[in-house]
Amino acid sequence: MTALLFAARPAPPSPQNLNAIERGIFEAINRVRRQHGRAPLIWNDRLAAEARRHSRSMAEHWFFSHTDPARGALAARLNEDKIPWRACAENIFQESGYEDPVKAAVDGWMRSPGHRSNILNQSMTETGVGAAFRGSELFVTQEFLRPPERQLPGPERR
Numbered sequence: 001m002t003a004l005l006f007a008a009r010p011a012p013p014s015p016q017n018l019n020a021i022e023r024g025i026f027e028a029i030n031r032v033r034r035q036h037g038r039a040p041l042i043w044n045d046r047l048a049a050e051a052r053r054h055s056r057s058m059a060e061h062w063f064f065s066h067t068d069p070a071r072g073a074l075a076a077r078l079n080e081d082k083i084p085w086r087a088c089a090e091n092i093f094q095e096s097g098y099e100d101p102v103k104a105a106v107d108g109w110m111r112s113p114g115h116r117s118n119i120l121n122q123s124m125t126e127t128g129v130g131a132a133f134r135g136s137e138l139f140v141t142q143e144f145l146r147p148p149e150r151q152l153p154g155p156e157r158r
Contacts (some may be wrong), residue, residue, distance in 0.1 A: 022048065022129040024102035025142060029119055029127065032106065036120050041127040044145065046083050051141040052130030053077075054092075058141075059134035064094050074143065087146040089118040096136045105140050118144050 030040040054077065057068050067073045071080060074090045093105040109115035124144040131140045
């Protein structure tokens with residue numbers, strides 16, 4: 001009798017898979033930041049929505065770039081979405097075969113000096129992660145943000 005062995009196939013793309021990937025990356029990045037003595041990032045829903053839009057745009061229009069041909073670079077996209085920021089940065093990732101996309105994305109970013117710098121940047125305090133599929137291709141965007149300094153009320157002037 002011959003046994004047939006089948007390789008485990010990754011789960012098919014679904015909103016639940018995307019949410020798990022997004023949250024998994026968020027948690028993994030915060031573990032890395034803690035390991036390097038950095039404060040964890042705070043999840044920002046509006047930033048995550050922008051990251052999802054960028055990932056979906058890359059998947060739908062088949063490009064891999066920090067600059068969306070229609071919406072521009074991150075700063076322009078944040079301004080268009082009326083997301084206030086003082087500093088911003090972005091990591092993007094593309095993969096097919098996504099056996100462990102969270103590990104693949106985080107490990108790949110940590111091996112890249114520019115991406116690693118974004119992850120460990122102490123001035124960044126908020127993040128959002130968005131993912132999208134095109135067939136078996138996974139696109140991931142992580143946005144980093146430092147919001148504008150809050151204006152504290154000063155003493156009344158007469």
